[in-house]
Amino acid sequence: MIVELGHYALVLALALALVQFVAPIVGARRGDEALMATGASAALGQFALVTFAYGALTYAHLVSDFSVVNVVEHSHTLKPLIYKISGVWGNHEGSMLLWDLILALCGAAVVAFSANLPRDLRANVLGVQGLISVAFLAFILFTSNPFARLANPPLEGADLNPILQDPGLAIHPPLLYVGYVGYSVAFSFAAAALIGGRIDAAWARFVRPWTLIAWIFLTLGIAMGSYWAYYTLGWGGFWFWDPVENASLMPWLAGTALLHSASVMEKREALKIWTIFLAILAFSLSLLGTFLVRSGVLTSVHSFASDPTRGVFILAILVVFIGGALALFASRAGALAGGGLFAPVSREGALVLNNLLLTAACATVLVGTLYPLALEAFTGEKISVGAPFFNMTILPIAAPLFLAMPFGQQLAWKRGDLLGAAQRLVVAVGLSLAVALAALALRGGPALSILLAGLAAFVFFGGFAEIAQRIAPRRTQLSVMLARARGLPLSAWGTAFAHAGLGVTLIGIAAIGWGDEKVATLKIGQQFDIGPYRVVVTEVAPRTGPNYTETVARMDVREDGRLVAVIEPSKRAFQARRMSRTEAGIATMGLGQIYVALGDQVEGGAIDARLYWKPLVTLIWIGALIMSFGGLVSLADRRLRIGVARRAPRRKEMAGALPAE
């Protein structure tokens, strides 16, 4: 009964989503409080119902209820508990249900955390969220129903793809989804502003926390996915320009641009049209990512859906939302009053440059991802647009962006002083030159790594240069500096950390050039000198796991004759599905890693292996963590929760008493 109730709850959620779509928007037009409030209660009710439905599906997976098709196709009685739970979203239907659960959560969060939001804006936001829910719930119920039942259930299920049976899978999709779906709130705010016809600086402040949350999770999700690919796919790379990865990178680039342009709009009421457009774009790219991954256009481990009717449905969703939003945008954009003016050299100007470069990068990725698909669809010709294309096109766009980041932070609003900014950056430039020279002295090359290391250091130190300038413009007492540091808005600290985090990631990338790589056929007792370490093969043996057999190579990692780590890379063969998977052996030494991946067995039982020393490689992901931390700090800024609340109409003299730190 639980399963069927879950199914029914999902249908009821669709009904409530329809109510949530219509009632508050009508209410906002008529100025009717009660109708607007209906949007809030429908959103909460919908969240409760979708949560129940998700719980019911999880229950079916946990107890192995094989009368549910979804459980038959993706579970197995012997699967470990954690994969029974993560298996719920490890397949198409379940992952769409998770998507919808997060969407409902976003709607409920808007209700819960927006008591201060203007009631008409809030009503319209909830209405648009309701429409998105309608589309996705209908998609789930009518094309990808996870509650489809079997009258004659089998006694055993088909198991989950072994590549997906990994702790990385348990965390990666939910993070990514919170990011993707989080942009729906920014989208709803944009559509709501267009419907209500009021687009001002206050709007930019209201939408900011939502964009930030989505951005934080998307950053974490991408980093997690990248690390997962790094250690499971066994190629030792961290980014493959795989279309599925690109699908998550595009909304990230658009969302990053949105964060920056919204700050201009909040401060100066400029770039209004552009900001609204970016909010629409970020969510559209999230939807496009869904379309690319879910419709089976792409062949990749991620594409667990391969049914064209679903693709057509998603395409329809895409057309309705992107097309609808852009039509609304076109009808309103002309009526928007222009905002504050600014000189080309100013904080605003720098952020416009940032936006241009980010959207150019985003467009490049889009073209590189879609062009091969379009070409194949129209001419049948298959081409592969891979890393060389992206490296060659993204680098010329990214390099000026990185170079401009510290300058932008130094420029004043409205009219800036480039020379002054350059002077204030002397220390950062000096430090980064020192880093580049140190790299040159210690490593001697390659040129690209040296340059990138210098650039990375510039981004890193430049990130904090603004803070330094603001707390100590000239020689200042320490106590004053500390007081000022405390007085700085948290969003300034957030910016510094996010920029510095990017610098850290770039150092990790620059260090690729200093790594060491060897390809060898392993024999017991053999020794390899990899970077500063010596790897000794001590054992090569077969081993049997619960549902696979593997060949394991045991290796000692020694430094100056001292044993510092033991790694066990293996090659697993899953007999049942006749698939094999490489388990890389990884030992983390400081910030670098020894990475060994086994290849194919050669004649006579010997096995090939690739051995890498990757100095500073963990910085790539640590940098992403720092960036997310910066987002979190910015989110904690009290100004984002300004008290425009209920007291407002009565006590206008309140103005002076707003939050002081």
Added chain:
Amino acid sequence: MIWAALAGFSLFAILAAVAPLFARRIADDGAAPDSRQAAIEFYKSQLSEIERDAGAGLMGADEAEAARAEAGRRLLTAERAAGATAQPARQTPLRAIAVVLALLVPAFSLGVYAVIGRPDLPDLPRAARVEETKAETQVVDAVRNIEKHLAVNPDDGRGWQVLAPVYLKLGRMPEAVNAFRQSLRLNGESAERLADYAEALIFAANGEVGADARDALARAVALDPKASKPRYYLGLAADKAGDAAKAAEIWSKLAADQPPGSPLAQALRERVARLEGKPSAADVANLPPEARDASIREMVHGLADRLGKEGGDAESWMRLVRAWTVLKEQDKARAALAEARKAFGADARTSERLDALARELGLEG
């Protein structure tokens, strides 16, 4: 029980949809601000931030002055806009809307659920299926034991040979294909093993006959030209490849080799009859309407001639009766029915089926 629960859930959804409509009107001054008031508050807070930053020395005096002037100007504009356009809310028939929603929400949901839901199916956790699982468990346990054994001794040909057909029966096609392949590798090729392997390949490919399967079948026939299974599947391969003549030839010969009256021979002759000299269904569908009619008529005549001359099984006769009826040739249908009754009069079950067919098609009386 389930209906009570569905009703409870519906009630919850109705409440979520209509509760605010019955709530006491929120007093105006207690309400959240609208966006005009919010804009005013926003610019005020912006002004106070500027004061704070300037006071703490985080902002230059000129910069602060410019920012202050701008925020002040926006504040004035916002206040003017708020004063000018405070419009009273219009009356909305809330009670009526509440009643409509209270009816629509459950009506819509139950309607959709009636189409896609299965309220008749209870939960079926694996743990509750002990009786049912006993026999199956034994098989699965046995399979698992053999799998374990094979994981250690992957070169035990007998193990693979035992395991392979069990996989096939359990519907684990890819595993079955692999097991048959291992068995072939270790036990050597025989017509039977090759045919089994090909069969598993065909099942795994949902009935399509791929190159691997064709190759294995050809080798099986080369080893034993009389073996039935590989010849049957070779016929299927030819049929799938669109070579009806070759398929018919292979199956006819195979049927001739069977002992008389064997069910396999019957089934094969059926298939041959369907293939012989007739355009495929797809070809017929593509013809213009008149030509299509003519073509179908020709096929039915062909069937009638063949049955008249050579006789045939009950199924073929019944098909002929049906075909004549569809073509609105009631007399010919009755004649065919009479022929069939003559041929199968002794067989009580077939007579019964013929009677039922006659009633269904309205040919009696």
